[in-house]
Amino acid sequence: MFRQSFHELAISTRGRGLYEFTREVEKWIEQNQFRDGLLTLHLQHTSASLLIQENASPDVRRDFEAFFARLVPDGDPIFEHTIEGDDDMPAHVRTALTTVNLSIPVHNGEMALGTWQGIFLWEHRVHSHSRRVALHFMGE
Amino acid sequence: MFRQSFHELAISTRGRGLYEFTREVEKWIEQNQFRDGLLTLHLQHTSASLLIQENASPDVRRDFEAFFARLVPDGDPIFEHTIEGDDDMPAHVRTALTTVNLSIPVHNGEMALGTWQGIFLWEHRVHSHSRRVALHFMGE
Amino acid sequence: MFRQSFHELAISTRGRGLYEFTREVEKWIEQNQFRDGLLTLHLQHTSASLLIQENASPDVRRDFEAFFARLVPDGDPIFEHTIEGDDDMPAHVRTALTTVNLSIPVHNGEMALGTWQGIFLWEHRVHSHSRRVALHFMGE
Numbered sequence: 001m002f003r004q005s006f007h008e009l010a011i012s013t014r015g016r017g018l019y020e021f022t023r024e025v026e027k028w029i030e031q032n033q034f035r036d037g038l039l040t041l042h043l044q045h046t047s048a049s050l051l052i053q054e055n056a057s058p059d060v061r062r063d064f065e066a067f068f069a070r071l072v073p074d075g076d077p078i079f080e081h082t083i084e085g086d087d088d089m090p091a092h093v094r095t096a097l098t099t100v101n102l103s104i105p106v107h108n109g110e111m112a113l114g115t116w117q118g119i120f121l122w123e124h125r126v127h128s129h130s131r132r133v134a135l136h137f138m139g140e
Numbered sequence: 141m142f143r144q145s146f147h148e149l150a151i152s153t154r155g156r157g158l159y160e161f162t163r164e165v166e167k168w169i170e171q172n173q174f175r176d177g178l179l180t181l182h183l184q185h186t187s188a189s190l191l192i193q194e195n196a197s198p199d200v201r202r203d204f205e206a207f208f209a210r211l212v213p214d215g216d217p218i219f220e221h222t223i224e225g226d227d228d229m230p231a232h233v234r235t236a237l238t239t240v241n242l243s244i245p246v247h248n249g250e251m252a253l254g255t256w257q258g259i260f261l262w263e264h265r266v267h268s269h270s271r272r273v274a275l276h277f278m279g280e
Numbered sequence: 281m282f283r284q285s286f287h288e289l290a291i292s293t294r295g296r297g298l299y300e301f302t303r304e305v306e307k308w309i310e311q312n313q314f315r316d317g318l319l320t321l322h323l324q325h326t327s328a329s330l331l332i333q334e335n336a337s338p339d340v341r342r343d344f345e346a347f348f349a350r351l352v353p354d355g356d357p358i359f360e361h362t363i364e365g366d367d368d369m370p371a372h373v374r375t376a377l378t379t380v381n382l383s384i385p386v387h388n389g390e391m392a393l394g395t396w397q398g399i400f401l402w403e404h405r406v407h408s409h410s411r412r413v414a415l416h417f418m419g420e
Contacts, residue, residue: 044254054326059361081199105416112414114324134252136245184394186334221339274392276385
């Protein structure tokens, strides 16, 4: 029997960086006993993004931050939109360079993620935020 | 009752920049009375992209263009594929750095977009083009 | 009748570069006589990505590689995570700058790709790898 389900996750961030929430998504799948179908995650913000990446090494997370801080520097004089601060426009650009949408097949009750893949929210603003991720499942 | 529907939007661009078409997508959802399901947008080009971003400030749009013009400069001697002009290969690279696919849940007749999120076509070529976006809805 | 189907493609890579596999995906669609629905591709790795791009010119492929080699250089001293070699962290960053998820509508038995669009696996590591792409189709 085909069915669909909606959910929303709230994720609290404490400044820039990667926040893994793979387990929260797995819990939702388990609680609803989704077996086979398609899972969609949509982040409802323009200054943070979703990322599937290495879930093991903390130095990978540090290096991501270091690379993006150099690629899209805060306070870059190229930016005119600075009303919310030096990190405002860089956060929009970092979001555009990554993504706010993920589509993950679910098979036999498990997301089709690779061994080293985790699901992260990437906060691009320097201050704390509460971020919302819309979840949708369609399948059996 | 599960059903699906296909549609195509044609978007005329007049040079580089962001062209919002959130309202055109909403109209298609309303006309067909889609209630709950998954909306997919696929842009059928390799030198323009789709972007979900800030729908308010024109200076945000200007800054996006300024940043990308510096990151992937026209006429960069690193590029050999220049047959269609100085902006040809940079347009492909900008497309690769963003995306041509979006997946957006639809709940109670509305896309699960955040307050500030709009859907944009990002034209990366300097001349005018007609761009096609394939729309697909699956749900109830 | 709505139905869904799962499949896995294994793609062998021989160092950095773009490997087209559009035909392999088309074959799966034909063999199963999928007519209308949504196709999802998910790459199960963190150092390679999926890309929809120009399927004609080899110099486009060369230029992509040249641009990314300059943007995310191997052995960049900014990176601390070097345990798997100079190309390790750059491969993660290149993956984050592109994507591991694609959603493509299928209409009348054909993917809604544009004339020049092909589906590529982008290998970001310098050595050979075997990469897995999870395929999912939902529709009629």
